[in-house]
Amino acid sequence: MIELTLLCPADQVDAVSDALMEELDALAVTVEDADADTPDEAPIFGEPGMPATLSASIGGWQRSVVKALFNDEDAATDACTLLLAQDGEDGDSAFTDLHVQGLYPVADQDWVRLTQSQFEPVLITSEFWIVPSWHKPPAGATRVMRLDPGLAFGTGTHPTTRMCLRWIARHADLANPWPRVLDYGCGSGILAIGAGLHGARDIDAVDIDFAAVESSRANAAANGVTLHRVGLPDLAEGQYPVVLANILAAPLKLLAPLLSGHVAPGGSLVMAGLLERQIEELQATYAPWLALEVADREDGWVLLTARRP
Numbered sequence: 001m002i003e004l005t006l007l008c009p010a011d012q013v014d015a016v017s018d019a020l021m022e023e024l025d026a027l028a029v030t031v032e033d034a035d036a037d038t039p040d041e042a043p044i045f046g047e048p049g050m051p052a053t054l055s056a057s058i059g060g061w062q063r064s065v066v067k068a069l070f071n072d073e074d075a076a077t078d079a080c081t082l083l084l085a086q087d088g089e090d091g092d093s094a095f096t097d098l099h100v101q102g103l104y105p106v107a108d109q110d111w112v113r114l115t116q117s118q119f120e121p122v123l124i125t126s127e128f129w130i131v132p133s134w135h136k137p138p139a140g141a142t143r144v145m146r147l148d149p150g151l152a153f154g155t156g157t158h159p160t161t162r163m164c165l166r167w168i169a170r171h172a173d174l175a176n177p178w179p180r181v182l183d184y185g186c187g188s189g190i191l192a193i194g195a196g197l198h199g200a201r202d203i204d205a206v207d208i209d210f211a212a213v214e215s216s217r218a219n220a221a222a223n224g225v226t227l228h229r230v231g232l233p234d235l236a237e238g239q240y241p242v243v244l245a246n247i248l249a250a251p252l253k254l255l256a257p258l259l260s261g262h263v264a265p266g267g268s269l270v271m272a273g274l275l276e277r278q279i280e281e282l283q284a285t286y287a288p289w290l291a292l293e294v295a296d297r298e299d300g301w302v303l304l305t306a307r308r309p
């Protein structure tokens with residue numbers, strides 16, 4: 001295959017990508033920051049609830065590299081010629097300031113195998129592992145969650161997810177299982193499934209993202225875990241002995257009264273997605289309802305928990 005690489009200003013990224021995919025038969029288009037790994041690198045995604053940067057609202061980085069994949073050199077050359085010849089509204093070229101960087105051969109690879117090789121079994125405790133379907137469970141793993149990477153967040157490789165799962169493994173009591181659990185911001189459903197594998201019953205898993213809801217359903221079924229309710233956040237109802245929420249600081253602050261209200265007397269709130277520097281801010285926000293404490297730390301991330309008296 002051949003990759004056509006173009007340097008493109010932010011306000012033309014969407015139009016160039018659309019033309020390549022929809023009119024010029026590109027097999028795939030990716031957009032990268034031309035200034036990545038330099039002092040000019042600019043993140044364009046803000047946290048949910050925070051303003052996005054200007055570039056995010058116009059489709060790309062100030063200097064974006066658009067890469068389009070074609071079956072062969074002829075197809076890539078034709079596409080490039082047609083793209084540069086497209087007329088704009090004023091009769092000039094539609095894509096001014098577009099610079100062709102080159103055509104590059106892409107070596108044939110086994111992409112499935114390459115992707116799979118990036119996901120190894122993840123240790124939560126010596127007994128509890130997250131294992132992709134193409135791996136055998138490691139020796140000594142007595143509790144195994146089968147989970148493959150998909151559209152929703154949560155494969156067990158991120159420290160925030162791992163800390164929540166460790167908390168579940170350490171606090172669940174099979175002789176006295178949690179009668180209800182709420183996984184708020186369930187993503188792949190990994191925390192809800194983790195709770196289910198540790199005996200929890202009546203587990204509700206909610207998320208604002210439909211892809212997460214679908215993926216939680218499918219992953220739970222693949223692990224033989226029954227979820228009670230799975231859907232949008234308004235499905236969460238009443239009080240739960242355990243409320244799990246791995247989101248991010250800004251939404252967790254906005255959700256403080258709601259999440260605190262879902263914690264049953266004697267129950268626990270378990271929150272992740274928070275950095276060391278955000279601890280005091282979160283503690284202050286939740287103080288009217290619950291006293292949050294640091295329960296775990298990993299790679300600059302913290303797990304905050306609180307028990308309702």
Ligand SMILES: C[S@@+](CC[C@H](N)C(=O)[O-])C[C@H]1O[C@@H](n2cnc3c(N)ncnc32)[C@H](O)[C@@H]1O
Binds near residue numbers: 160184247251273
């Ligand atoms: C970091 S992922 C966590 C996924 C999974 N629970 C885990 O621990 O790996 C955060 C999830 O929260 C969801 N989310 C973000 N804001 C939310 C909100 N206000 N209410 C419910 N879910 C939210 C996102 O769609 C995403 O699936």
